[in-house]
Amino acid sequence: MSENSLGLTKKEYKGGPSTLCTGCGHDSITNHLVTALYESNTPPHLIAKISGIGCSSKTTNYFVDSAHGFNAIHGRMAPISTGAKIANKDLQIIGISGDGDSASIGLGGFVHLLRRNIPMVYIVENNGVYGLTKGQFSATADEGSTVKSGEHCYFDSIDLCSMAMTSGCGFVARAFSGDKKQLVPLIQAALNFNGTAFIDIVSPCVTFANHEGSTKSFNYVKENKFNLQEFGFVPKSDEISTDYEPGTSQMIKLHDGSFIALKKMNESEFNPTDYTLAMSEIKNAQDQKTVLTGLLYIKEDMKNFLQHEKTNTKTPLVHLEQEKIQPNQYELNQILQAFK
Amino acid sequence: MVLDNFSLNISTVNGTGSQSANSIFVKSLFRSGYNVCGKNIFPSNIAGLPTNYAIRINKEGFSAYEDQFSLLLSMNKSTLEEDSKKLLPGSNIFYNSNLKLNPEDFSADHNYFGIPLKDLAKKVVKSPNLVKFLTNMTYVGLLTDLFKLDKNVVFEVVKDTFKSKPQVVELNLQAIEEGYKYSQENFDNSYTLYTPDKNLNADNVIMDGNTSAALGLVYGGCHFLSWYPITPSSSLAENYEKYSNKLLTNEDGEKNFACVQAEDELSAISMVLGAGWAGARAITPTSGPGLSLMAEAAGLSYYAEIPAVIWDVQRAGPSTGLPTRTLQGDLTSAAYLSHGDTEHVVLIPGTIEECFEFGEVSLNLSEELQTLIIVLTDLDLGMNQWISPQLKASQKKWQRGKVLDASQVNAEFKRYADIDNDGICYRTLPGTDNPAAGYFTRGTGHNLDASYTENPDIFVKNLERIKKKIDSNIDRLPQPYSSGQDNDFAIVCYGSTHPAVTETIAALKAEGLTVDFMRIKAFPFHAEVEEFLMAHKKTIVVDLNRDGQMHSLLLKKFPQTWDKVFSFTHFNGLPLDRHNLQTFVQKIIAGGSHE
Ligand SMILES: Cc1ncc(C[n+]2csc(CCOP(=O)(O)OP(=O)(O)O)c2C)c(N)n1
Ligand code: SF4
Numbered sequence: 010m011s012e013n014s015l016g017l018t019k020k021e022y023k024g025g026p027s028t029l030c031t032g033c034g035h036d037s038i039t040n041h042l043v044t045a046l047y048e049s050n051t052p053p054h055l056i057a058k059i060s061g062i063g064c065s066s067k068t069t070n071y072f073v074d075s076a077h078g079f080n081a082i083h084g085r086m087a088p089i090s091t092g093a094k095i096a097n098k099d100l101q102i103i104g105i106s107g108d109g110d111s112a113s114i115g116l117g118g119f120v121h122l123l124r125r126n127i128p129m130v131y132i133v134e135n136n137g138v139y140g141l142t143k144g145q146f147s148a149t150a151d152e153g154s155t156v157k158s159g160e161h162c163y164f165d166s167i168d169l170c171s172m173a174m175t176s177g178c179g180f181v182a183r184a185f186s187g188d189k190k191q192l193v194p195l196i197q198a199a200l201n202f203n204g205t206a207f208i209d210i211v212s213p214c215v216t217f218a219n220h221e222g223s224t225k226s227f228n229y230v231k232e233n234k235f236n237l238q239e240f241g242f243v244p245k246s247d248e249i250s251t252d253y254e255p256g257t258s259q260m261i262k263l264h265d266g267s268f269i270a271l272k273k274m275n276e277s278e279f280n281p282t283d284y285t286l287a288m289s290e291i292k293n294a295q296d297q298k299t300v301l302t303g304l305l306y307i308k309e310d311m312k313n314f315l316q317h318e319k320t321n322t323k324t325p326l327v328h329l330e331q332e333k334i335q336p337n338q339y340e341l342n343q344i345l346q347a348f349k
Numbered sequence: 350m351v352l353d354n355f356s357l358n359i360s361t362v363n364g365t366g367s368q369s370a371n372s373i374f375v376k377s378l379f380r381s382g383y384n385v386c387g388k389n390i391f392p393s394n395i396a397g398l399p400t401n402y403a404i405r406i407n408k409e410g411f412s413a414y415e416d417q418f419s420l421l422l423s424m425n426k427s428t429l430e431e432d433s434k435k436l437l438p439g440s441n442i443f444y445n446s447n448l449k450l451n452p453e454d455f456s457a458d459h460n461y462f463g464i465p466l467k468d469l470a471k472k473v474v475k476s477p478n479l480v481k482f483l484t485n486m487t488y489v490g491l492l493t494d495l496f497k498l499d500k501n502v503v504f505e506v507v508k509d510t511f512k513s514k515p516q517v518v519e520l521n522l523q524a525i526e527e528g529y530k531y532s533q534e535n536f537d538n539s540y541t542l543y544t545p546d547k548n549l550n551a552d553n554v555i556m557d558g559n560t561s562a563a564l565g566l567v568y569g570g571c572h573f574l575s576w577y578p579i580t581p582s583s584s585l586a587e588n589y590e591k592y593s594n595k596l597l598t599n600e601d602g603e604k605n606f607a608c609v610q611a612e613d614e615l616s617a618i619s620m621v622l623g624a625g626w627a628g629a630r631a632i633t634p635t636s637g638p639g640l641s642l643m644a645e646a647a648g649l650s651y652y653a654e655i656p657a658v659i660w661d662v663q664r665a666g667p668s669t670g671l672p673t674r675t676l677q678g679d680l681t682s683a684a685y686l687s688h689g690d691t692e693h694v695v696l697i698p699g700t701i702e703e704c705f706e707f708g709e710v711s712l713n714l715s716e717e718l719q720t721l722i723i724v725l726t727d728l729d730l731g732m733n734q735w736i737s738p739q740l741k742a743s744q745k746k747w748q749r750g751k752v753l754d755a756s757q758v759n760a761e762f763k764r765y766a767d768i769d770n771d772g773i774c775y776r777t778l779p780g781t782d783n784p785a786a787g788y789f790t791r792g793t794g795h796n797l798d799a800s801y802t803e804n805p806d807i808f809v810k811n812l813e814r815i816k817k818k819i820d821s822n823i824d825r826l827p828q829p830y831s832s833g834q835d836n837d838f839a840i841v842c843y844g845s846t847h848p849a850v851t852e853t854i855a856a857l858k859a860e861g862l863t864v865d866f867m868r869i870k871a872f873p874f875h876a877e878v879e880e881f882l883m884a885h886k887k888t889i890v891v892d893l894n895r896d897g898q899m900h901s902l903l904l905k906k907f908p909q910t911w912d913k914v915f916s917f918t919h920f921n922g923l924p925l926d927r928h929n930l931q932t933f934v935q936k937i938i939a940g941g942s943h944e
């Protein structure tokens with residue numbers, strides 16, 4: 010069996026058996042995550058899997074069994090991840106959330122995590138419904154789409170990608186659970202990003218949102234998906250292979266020396282470093298109800314939360330023992346002078 | 350007449366800098382060797398509304414709030430009538446005569462003295478903005494003369510207060526001098542306070558509980574604090590950050606702590622859970638409305654056994670209530686915060702020293718018991734000025750609880766196995782370099798190895814173990830303070846009512862009635878609490894809330910005491926004044942019973 014550079018097999022990145030419905034998009038995402046983590050040579054013990062509540066949030070139990078996981082409460086994946094990452098900056102946080110979890114009950118936490126730019130991978134497994142509570146609309150359901158009972162959605166969807174961009178996120182992507190070729194390298198790049206890497210993954214709910222009228226069904230996505238680029242990830246140590254011919258490809262260097270290689274798939278002038286262009290493409294896609302996938306926006310030269318002067322905790326806080334940090338009585342007396 | 354006890358009320362308008370004037374005067378009394386306390390009775394507003402500052406000086410060391418004053422200094426025309434209602438008959442009112450008050454309208458019970466404080470300030474500066482601030486400083490001069498304080502002591506306090514700004518010092522000194530001079534030239538009705546013990550405060554500090562708590566957290570090993578601004582807890586978080594920047598920052602600017610202003614309390618507590626889960630000592634300060642928002646996460650901490658601390662500086666509720674007034678209204682809500690069966694550990698400091706100590710104590714307990722610890726103080730203790738013995742950094746080792754490192758963990762590791770039979774299980778932290786270390790934390794039903802189960806027996810066993818974990822470790826919680834239990838009657842209180850209760854007891858004693866005293870510092874209760882109640886014929890439980898929350902917790906835990914414990918409540922948003930309590934105790938002792 011093959012091994013990654015840590016001498017681990019892919020099996021060691023797998024988790025417990027899934028209890029989701031057979032065919033659920035979320036399970037495919039889990040599989041792609043396993044592949045990406047394995048191929049990225051991520052040390053399993055440094056992975057912290059954190060999620061909220063929902064079918065999607067259950068999946069933290071289904072990959073990297075040996076890592077610590079935390080299936081917390083509905084809508085709080087973002088602040089819990091924030092606390093965990095600040096406590097131990099060495100952790101590779103994989104945050105898994107749902108569209109209900111992030112676009113409704115956890116919207117505040119979502120936006121503020123991005124604003125702070127907490128270094129982590131933030132995945133929303135987006136099916137347009139609340140799977141776990143049996144199929145009610147979520148806020149990402151498109152206007153005009155229906156739930157299984159036939160009820161109509163009257164409101165515009167919340168587009169998490171554009172919201173991520175306006176919240177200051179420097180890595181914004183959309184993908185489809187069924188597109189391994191695109192998703193695996195996207196996750197790999199996300200793992201190497203120096204800040205929050207957000208991926209909105211359209212992930213059909215086969216039980217409650219795979220009907221005619223859903224804009225997040227397998228059929229709908231397959232017919233209306235528009236892939237912006239062929240996405241490649243080149244790890245730091247690898248030579249850039251000749252596949253990526255200059256001119257047809259855009260190379261984006263990440264902070265650790267790895268590269269994202271984007272190969273154009275069509276005539277569009279799309280460039281993911283162009284904020285305004287990305288915004289308008291997202292809006293067009295939303296209006297036309299197409300599923301625009303790929304790396305939508307990237308901004309590499311941003312400070313993450315732990316690089317600001319106010320919060321630069323170089324040693325992980327969890328390793329700061331009493332002997333190392335407790336101030337002494339003399340210092341206390343100095344301070345107390347002001348209260349005498 | 351020599352005054353052994355004196356309460357004065359300074360009535361001002363908020364946003365005019367009266368706070369600094371009041372603090373300077375209080376600190377001058379402190380440095381002169383008086384036993385003094387200062388309570389700011391302020392509105393939920395930034396500028397323009399009435400604020401009162403109550404200062405009490407007492408020879409015997411009592412520091413409770415008194416709702417009756419012997420002197421009113423009025424800088425606020427609109428509240429003069431209200432303010433004078435709380436003034437003992439025959440007392441003097443000094444008022445700012447620039448406010449165009451008409452003494453003929455005043456009640457005949459009091460004597461009136463107008464001073465053109467604003468004019469005095471105008472002698473010092475021209476700018477209207479500065480005049481506003483210096484007007485307040487002039488009354489410090491007036492009071493300095495009226496109370497025959499050593500002017501140099503006051504000047505020193507001013508210099509220390511505005512240390513880095515020599516110009517500000519100069520203006521303030523001049524303003525004080527003007528007030529002082531005016532008083533000397535115009536009034537001969539000074540107040541003769543008792544002769545202070547110059548050394549009384551040599552080893553003391555005068556400070557508020559939030560500052561002390563913040564320092565306690567820095568010294569107690571708090572790695573992480575998240576918060577959402579809310580009065581009266583904000584200054585705890587702000588001071589934590591301020592002192593951590595000083596004390597927990599390396600020379601190269603590297604921080605050995607983190608402080609995050611969260612987007613709301615849902616996030617603030619969730620960040621604490623994330624940090625606690627990852628192995629940091631973490632806390633979130635808040636007040637009642639924030640505590641409500643933290644309820645769901647509180648249950649997660651309890652059931653998934655994640656260390657966390659909430660420090661609730663209580664204010665008067667429900668809802669937004671009286672946001673800047675004091676109450677002990679969150680006790681029952683804290684004790685059972687969240688859904689399902691949750692009975693939390695609640696710690697209740699009652700002094701400035703305890704605010705400091707309980708930082709470390711609460712963090713220790715959160716890690717030892719792997720659960721949420723809620724600390725309850727209130728606005729009175731958190732934001733008012735209390736004299737306290739010098740704070741001492743503890744020499745104790747931080748208790749980090751049962752954490753297995755990579756070398757200690759093996760394939761046998763089960764997160765929720767009660768190996769030591771004390772209800773406390775071993776945990777591992779994310780990042781532990783051993784494949785056996787990982788486990789899956791969840792709020793849903795789980796078995797010993799943390800995997801999902803809805804098995805009824807396992808669920809029951811787990812909840813029972815969690816209860817045992819806390820109940821069998823009560824001895825680790827701060828012990829109640831008690832003065833003995835030889836007498837028939839007793840008073841039980843908690844938190845900031847300590848001074849009013851001890852003063853009541855002293856007053857009763859002066860009348861020939863000895864009453865025992867206990868101050869509870871933790872819930873669930875120690876066995877001593879039950880013994881104490883059983884040992885007395887009648888015990889009065891003092892609560893700063895309408896429903897007698899401590900009283901009902903005691904009855905819940907010790908139902909056999911139902912006919913022995915009596916509830917005294919006070920909940921108007923002001924600190925407890927002993928007089929009502931004293932009357933109540935006398936009535937109960939004289940044979941009064943449950944209505
Ligand atoms: C505070 C709270 N409110 C409501 C629920 C019920 N609930 C559980 S999952 C869920 C929605 C999950 O939807 P989503 O995040 O889209 O996940 P999916 O199941 O679709 O993957 C809701 C509302 C809850 N667990 N907690
Ligand atoms: S209900 Fe939908 S989202 Fe949930 S597991 Fe089934 S298919 Fe997946």
Ligand SMILES: [Mg+2]
Pocket residue numbers: 063107108109134135136137138139140147
């Ligand atoms: Mg969903």
